[in-house]
Amino acid sequence: MAYKYEGKLSKDLPGGRVGVPTGSEQKSYYKYYLEPCADIPEELKESILAGVFAAGEGIEIADRTRIMEEKAYPARPGYYALAGGGAMSCANVKTPHITGEMLDWWAGWHAIEPLRYAIWNPVDHYGVTVTKGWDRLTDLTLPVRERVWGVEHLIHESMVGDEPGELTLAFKRPEDCGYDTSKVAPSRWLAGIVAQGSMGDVPVFATEILCQGEDGVNEIRCRFWIGYELQDDGSLVCKIPPHIKVPPEMIHHLVMHNYREFAHLDKVLPRLYAEEKDNWL
Numbered sequence: 001m002a003y004k005y006e007g008k009l010s011k012d013l014p015g016g017r018v019g020v021p022t023g024s025e026q027k028s029y030y031k032y033y034l035e036p037c038a039d040i041p042e043e044l045k046e047s048i049l050a051g052v053f054a055a056g057e058g059i060e061i062a063d064r065t066r067i068m069e070e071k072a073y074p075a076r077p078g079y080y081a082l083a084g085g086g087a088m089s090c091a092n093v094k095t096p097h098i099t100g101e102m103l104d105w106w107a108g109w110h111a112i113e114p115l116r117y118a119i120w121n122p123v124d125h126y127g128v129t130v131t132k133g134w135d136r137l138t139d140l141t142l143p144v145r146e147r148v149w150g151v152e153h154l155i156h157e158s159m160v161g162d163e164p165g166e167l168t169l170a171f172k173r174p175e176d177c178g179y180d181t182s183k184v185a186p187s188r189w190l191a192g193i194v195a196q197g198s199m200g201d202v203p204v205f206a207t208e209i210l211c212q213g214e215d216g217v218n219e220i221r222c223r224f225w226i227g228y229e230l231q232d233d234g235s236l237v238c239k240i241p242p243h244i245k246v247p248p249e250m251i252h253h254l255v256m257h258n259y260r261e262f263a264h265l266d267k268v269l270p271r272l273y274a275e276e277k278d279n280w281l
Contacts, residue, residue, distance in 0.1 A: 111153055
C-alpha cells in the first residue's frame, strides 16, 4: 500500500519547500536547503512528455551494461516499453560540476538525516529513514563508496510537486548486479548508485551512473527498469505480466524528477562537499 502523506505539500509551505525537523536551522549546511530549486525548462518537459518509445528502442534488462557506453543510449529522455515486459525510464542529466568522489560521498551522506535529503530536492524530498544497515552506513572505517552497499531506505517523496508517496530502496554493490566496472575505462563509470526498489507493489531496478559524456562533459545517466526485481542469483526478472502496460505518465514524472534533482545537485554539491566532506555524522 502506497504511503499517503497527511501533512502540507511543499507548495503550501513557506518558500515552497518540504518541511524539515525542528533544529535543522542549526546545522552548518542548512543554507543549502534554502537555495532556490528551479523547475526544469518547459522545452525539456515537452521533450520528455513526447518521449513514448516502442519495445526495441530502449535497453532491455539483459543489455543493461549499455549504460556504460561512451555515447548515451538511449539519447532521448522518456518512456521505453520493453520486449520482456515492463518499461524503462531514461534521463541523461548534464552535471559538469560533479565528480565521482563527490557522488560516492553523497550516495551515503544524504541519508543520515532528513535535512540532507531535502537539500537534494527541497520541493519533492519529504523524508528518508534508514531501515537496514545503519551500522554499515556509519562505519567510518569503510571506504566512502562502500558504506551504502547493503543499506535500505524508506523514502517519502513526490515526483513533480504532487502528493508524495512511499518508496523503498535497497542499495547494491554494482558488481553484484552485472556491472563489472573493471572492464571499462574509468571515464565510463566515475561513480554509480545501484538499487532494488519498489513503488508501491511495483518493483523497480535502478541504476544512476556518473560518466564522461561523448562531449567530454560529465553526465548522470538514470535508467529505471520498472517491474524488474533482482533475484538471489543476480538475475533480474520482470514481475509485471506482459499484458499489463506501465502508464507513461508514471515514467514521465520520474524522468522529470531525475532531471530536477540532479540539476539542483550539480549546483549545490561542489560547495557542500568542500565544506562537509570530513563531517560524515
